[in-house]
Amino acid sequence: MNSIITNWAGNITFGARRLLAPASVEELQEFVAGSTAVRALGTRHSFNAIADTAGDLVSTARLPRVVDIDPQARTVTVSAGTRFGEITGTLHESGFALHNLGSLPHISIAGACATGTHGSGDGNGTLASAVRAVEYVSATGELVTSRRGDAHFAGSVIALGALGVVTKLTLDLVPAFDVQQWVYEDLPLATLRDRFDEVMSAAYSVSLFTGWQGSSIDQVWLKRRVDEPEGPVIRPGRWLGASLADGPRHPVPGMPADACTPQAGLPGPSPLRLPHFRLEHTPSSGDELQSEFFVAREDAVAAFDALHRVREAFAPHLRIGEIRSVASDDLWLSPAQGRDSVAFHFTWLPDPEPVTKALHVIEEVLAPLAARPHWGKVFVTRPEVLRGLYPHYDRFARLMRASDPEGVFRNDFVAHYFPLSTLVPE
Incomplete structure (x- = not known):
């Protein structure tokens, strides 16, 4: 890379060989299909090496902006690089809202959902719990959509960037309040x-x-x-x-x-x-x-x-x-x-x-x-402790391996916490 890139806190310096910001989904697909190691980079508000890679970093911030409200379905489809604060005003003016928001409106929607970020409230789930569908570019460059009710949907939302580069998400809406x-x-x-x-x-x-x-x-x-x-x-x-x-x-x-x-x-x-x-x-x-x-x-x-x-x-x-x-x-x-x-x-x-x-x-x-x-x-x-905390840990590891057998999206962070040597056959 021509310049040093760090996360928001400055405690992580990314080791990628280059940073790309494609201007279209087609350009992103071509780029991913031609790379051997890719990680998506959001608004850089993670505090560990979850987004780091020795390969290529890709930002979705330049992808065409999408804010598509469906009043009948009570959903909004948004481009992945959009920050929460950039759409919530439009939603409110249209009579809708997201069920909850995090402390910061500055973070990207895709990044927040991929890591399990949340707000607060007894009745309020994580921000990712509002996701009804997620579209991403797979390791082969294919555009994949996973919808609520699909077999692997529950493993495709909070996915740590390990399944692909997210391009769009469809979120449930509630009436504005x-x-x-x-x-x-x-x-x-x-x-x-x-x-x-x-x-x-x-x-x-x-x-x-x-x-x-x-x-x-x-x-x-x-x-x-x-x-x-x-x-x-x-x-x-x-x-x-x-x-x-x-x-x-x-x-x-x-x-x-x-x-x-x-x-x-x-x-x-x-x-x-x-x-x-x-x-x-x-x-x-x-x-x-x-x-x-x-x-x-x-x-x-x-x-x-x-x-x-x-x-x-x-x-x-x-x-x-x-x-x-x-x-x-x-x-x-x-x-x-x-x-x-x-x-x-x-x-x-x-x-x-x-x-x-x-x-x-x-x-x-x-x-x-x-x-x-x-x-x-x-x-x-420790990885072995983390594995015991999640009942669906092995299911996710199998999904990750099936979706990305060559490990295009598999960085050191993912490899450390999901070592393939521990994978239990289904």
């Missing part, structure tokens, strides 16, 4: 432990931010649908011992709140409230690392207690932690596959050595709870 957002501060830990389900179900989307220090949760972000009953939010005043913030807040202490979506109960369209950050603002410099682990909902308090016991091993290396709930889905590699889940997120200071040490401690205490790591973030889970 407005959201109000409040931030409460200093929720006592004892209250969270005793009333965990009440806290996490208090709004359509709930996020808890904590530095894992002190005797309280730093901030609780409650995002309530305007068309739903009033619920437990009390304004102004206190809620479960927490105080309503007296102004806008940023999740990371000391950071200006102008990058964040409007708070203080100001109603607005869901795409302008469900993400924590505004599309027009970069939420931070990228000078950070991130990790995240999913446990079954019924194990959430046990996971919290386990982490609290070892907090001194990791809290000094944190910018902030976040706790969110995620609804179960049936996608083979989804961190929430088969179980309603709670995700424990860690935004780290950009110092890999102490972060790695902290991760060993975190993963050890969460191991009895079968914690699944986020595919696009930093983790140290």
Whole structure:
């Protein structure tokens, strides 16, 4: 490559020999068919080497833009390189919305779905759970479409880029809705432990931010649908011992709140409230690392207690932690596959050595709870352990081998976590 390319955080330098950005699907097909090693590159918001390759990187950002809304089917078909924030306004104006959104509207739709990225809410699945169909270029250059109900569809959505280069996705839509957002501060830990389900179900989307220090949760972000009953939010005043913030807040202490979506109960369209950050603002410099682990909902308090016991091993290396709930889905590699889940997120200071040490401690205490790591973030889970966390691990490995027998899309990351030597025949 003519210039050095890194991920958003700067902790990964890509080793590809070239980066291409085809202007048409036909050009992409020709390119993939003529290459021996390819990986798709999205908005580079993964924190590990999942997108890296010694071969060719390909970006879909220049493919013809597609935003095709089908009002009867309540779906939208979008080009893979599109960022969430680039389509949600159009959807809202057309009377529709996505069921949920992640913290950042800046990330590509294909990349977010391929890694199991999610928002929050007891009834809200991962972003990939909205996918009804996925179109991708296979290792032979063929254009393949997998639809919900097809035999291997559940293995083709959160696929880690291992089946092909995604060109389009069709997503389920819901009627447009407005959201109000409040931030409460200093929720006592004892209250969270005793009333965990009440806290996490208090709004359509709930996020808890904590530095894992002190005797309280730093901030609780409650995002309530305007068309739903009033619920437990009390304004102004206190809620479960927490105080309503007296102004806008940023999740990371000391950071200006102008990058964040409007708070203080100001109603607005869901795409302008469900993400924590505004599309027009970069939420931070990228000078950070991130990790995240999913446990079954019924194990959430046990996971919290386990982490609290070892907090001194990791809290000094944190910018902030976040706790969110995620609804179960049936996608083979989804961190929430088969179980309603709670995700424990860690935004780290950009110092890999102490972060790695902290991760060993975190993963050890969460191991009895079968914690699944986020595919696009930093983790140290051993391949044999990871295999035991996913009931459909072997099915996906077989699908990957059948779809790409020559390993065109098989990079070091995929080879490490899905070694073909362990593949069990069907």
